[in-house]
Amino acid sequence: SAGAMVGSAAFAGAKVLPAPARALGPAVSPAAEGVKEITLSAAERPFALPCFGGRTVQLWTFREGAFPPVVRMKLGETLRAHVENLIPREGEHITVHWHGIRLPNAQDGVPYVTQRPIEPGESFDYEFTPPDTGTFFFHTHCNTAEQLERGLAGVLIIEGDETEPYDGERLIVLRDWSIGPDGGIGSFYSAEGAGRAGTFGEIRTANGAVNPTLNVPSAADIRLRILNVDRTRITQLGIEGAECAVVAVDGIAVPPFPLKAWRAGPAMRLDVVMRTPAPGGSATLYDYYAAEPVPLATFCTEGPPLRSRDFDPAPLRAAIIPEPGMADAEHLRFDFSAAVGAPVPVTGGAPETGKFIGELCLAPQTFWAINKQSWPGRDHSTVPPPLATLTRGRSYVFTLANATPHIHPIHIHGHSFKVLKSNKRNLPVHHADTVLLMPKERVEVAFVADNPGDWMFHCHIIEHQETGMMGILRVA
Numbered sequence: 001s002a003g004a005m006v007g008s009a010a011f012a013g014a015k016v017l018p019a020p021a022r023a024l025g026p027a028v029s030p031a032a033e034g035v036k037e038i039t040l041s042a043a044e045r046p047f048a049l050p051c052f053g054g055r056t057v058q059l060w061t062f063r064e065g066a067f068p069p070v071v072r073m074k075l076g077e078t079l080r081a082h083v084e085n086l087i088p089r090e091g092e093h094i095t096v097h098w099h100g101i102r103l104p105n106a107q108d109g110v111p112y113v114t115q116r117p118i119e120p121g122e123s124f125d126y127e128f129t130p131p132d133t134g135t136f137f138f139h140t141h142c143n144t145a146e147q148l149e150r151g152l153a154g155v156l157i158i159e160g161d162e163t164e165p166y167d168g169e170r171l172i173v174l175r176d177w178s179i180g181p182d183g184g185i186g187s188f189y190s191a192e193g194a195g196r197a198g199t200f201g202e203i204r205t206a207n208g209a210v211n212p213t214l215n216v217p218s219a220a221d222i223r224l225r226i227l228n229v230d231r232t233r234i235t236q237l238g239i240e241g242a243e244c245a246v247v248a249v250d251g252i253a254v255p256p257f258p259l260k261a262w263r264a265g266p267a268m269r270l271d272v273v274m275r276t277p278a279p280g281g282s283a284t285l286y287d288y289y290a291a292e293p294v295p296l297a298t299f300c301t302e303g304p305p306l307r308s309r310d311f312d313p314a315p316l317r318a319a320i321i322p323e324p325g326m327a328d329a330e331h332l333r334f335d336f337s338a339a340v341g342a343p344v345p346v347t348g349g350a351p352e353t354g355k356f357i358g359e360l361c362l363a364p365q366t367f368w369a370i371n372k373q374s375w376p377g378r379d380h381s382t383v384p385p386p387l388a389t390l391t392r393g394r395s396y397v398f399t400l401a402n403a404t405p406h407i408h409p410i411h412i413h414g415h416s417f418k419v420l421k422s423n424k425r426n427l428p429v430h431h432a433d434t435v436l437l438m439p440k441e442r443v444e445v446a447f448v449a450d451n452p453g454d455w456m457f458h459c460h461i462i463e464h465q466e467t468g469m470m471g472i473l474r475v476a
């Protein structure tokens with residue numbers, strides 16, 4: 001593809017994989033119309049969490065019942081979401097951000113930037129028509145480390161991308177939990193965490209359980225929709241005991257390629273087709289990130305085998321995303337670094353006073369910056385000037401450069417960008433809304449700035465986001 005060639009001179013030593021053999025299916029086309037109405041009531045609710053022995057934990061959820069809530073709709077439908085804030089804490093405002101959806105700016109759910117925050121007792125109605133099929137999620141964009149930890153997130157699935165139906169589907173929602181002996185939510189922010197790799201939960205879970213068993217048909221092609229909705233954890237996902245192919249990344253279809261060990265940080269999603277083992281067999285989803293692999297979910301087969309032919313999963317339909325014009329694209333570089341004059345993270349102690357950089361007061365604990373600019377404060381109430389203003393309709397190539405020894409999953413709102421290459425890793429060219437920057441890694445992404453508005457651009461390790469590694473890209 002064009003993306004594989006352009007810019008290689010400018011990006012010496014870059015690595016690109018050969019194009020896969022199997023092509024994408026024909027482009028998606030809306031198969032439905034009409035309105036999908038939902039209500040999300042953010043409230044405190046007791047929830048019997050499997051990883052806590054089924055005992056009750058007080059969560060903040062968007063809905064009664066299953067956690068996380070799953071919203072399914074068809075491509076072409078309009079989502080109308082009535083969101084109310086019933087959180088029982090004074091001043092605890094919320095918003096809902098529809099992560100990865102290319103929607104109008106006013107529906108993006110960022111407090112003070114795209115809307116007034118929803119105060120307790122208030123409500124807000126979102127309405128948009130998602131343009132892409134795939135696996136997405138939604139989450140609060142306020143006091144995010146705490147609210148996300150307490151549960152304010154859900155899954156959003158836009159159907160209509162399968163060229164041939166698979167034999168089934170399983171949702172795998174990954175996150176850690178930190179729960180005190182009394183069922184209280186544990187720590188979700190620490191200065192040492194925020195200033196380094198983040199604060200981790202102790203209990204690794206899939207769908208709220210520790211290495212749950214999921215029954216699947218035998219010798220079947222099962223679509224796994226895997227979401228990392230953790231605040232902090234970087235995973236490296238692989239499946240042992242079954243042949244698997246990646247068919248979509250961050251919701252957007254890719255020509256199928258074998259799943260080996262795919263790094264998925266917070267907010268990243270992966271759609272995988274797994275040929276399940278023969279009757280009586282099992283396969284396991286692992287996180288290979290640490291030296292000792294961690295089993296996350298186990299698939300056990302049941303019933304007669306469904307398929308006998310070799311594994312060659314049907315591709316998904318191609319998304320319709322404008323192709324960046326590489327010849328006349330404007331190139332911009334963004335450096336992700338420690339904050340200028342950042343204090344060394346300390347444990348406990350009295351909070352330091354904030355310091356002023358230009359007009360903006362930085363929170364006492366500001367550790368990170370993008371192009372030397374730190375987001376002011378821990379919340380969104382002070383909005384800094386944009387990091388860059390992009391010309392609407394113009395193509396851009398961003399070089400995202402990590403100057404730190406930590407990993408940062410970098411997210412751009414309102415657009416799906418093409419990940420072209422890395423100076424360190426072999427990556428297939430694919431679309432994404434969040435891309436990992438490994439320590440000292442440079443990644444090139446390209447997109448058409450076709451969606452007007454002020455869009456957030458931030459690390460999705462929430463403690464990094466809330467201690468400076470966030471900014472605004474203006475498309476005008």
Ligand code: C2O
Nearest residue numbers: 097099267411456
């Ligand atoms: Cu999923 Cu600005 O976030």
Ligand code: CU
Nearest residue numbers: 408459461464
């Ligand atoms: Cu980060």
